[in-house]
Amino acid sequence: MLFNANKVYDRQVIEGIGHYLQSTTADWDVYLEEDCLARLNNLDNWEVDGIIAYFDDPVMQSALSDLDIPVMG
Numbered sequence: 001m002l003f004n005a006n007k008v009y010d011r012q013v014i015e016g017i018g019h020y021l022q023s024t025t026a027d028w029d030v031y032l033e034e035d036c037l038a039r040l041n042n043l044d045n046w047e048v049d050g051i052i053a054y055f056d057d058p059v060m061q062s063a064l065s066d067l068d069i070p071v072m073g
Helices: 008-023 036-045 058-065
Strands: none
Touching (some): 036 058
């Protein structure tokens, strides 16, 4: 999940995903970064099956557009 936790809407999305994870047996690894934009330069090295992200930032859009994994926003 790549969201800006300083924004109310993004926090609500994170909270909703957290509620979903608590209510199921889904096996997700969730990583929290203080500044997710600072870690975009090595997205190709992440060993993930998909990404849920916010797309209101052009830098984020550009970084995610070339990935070969499912990206949802």
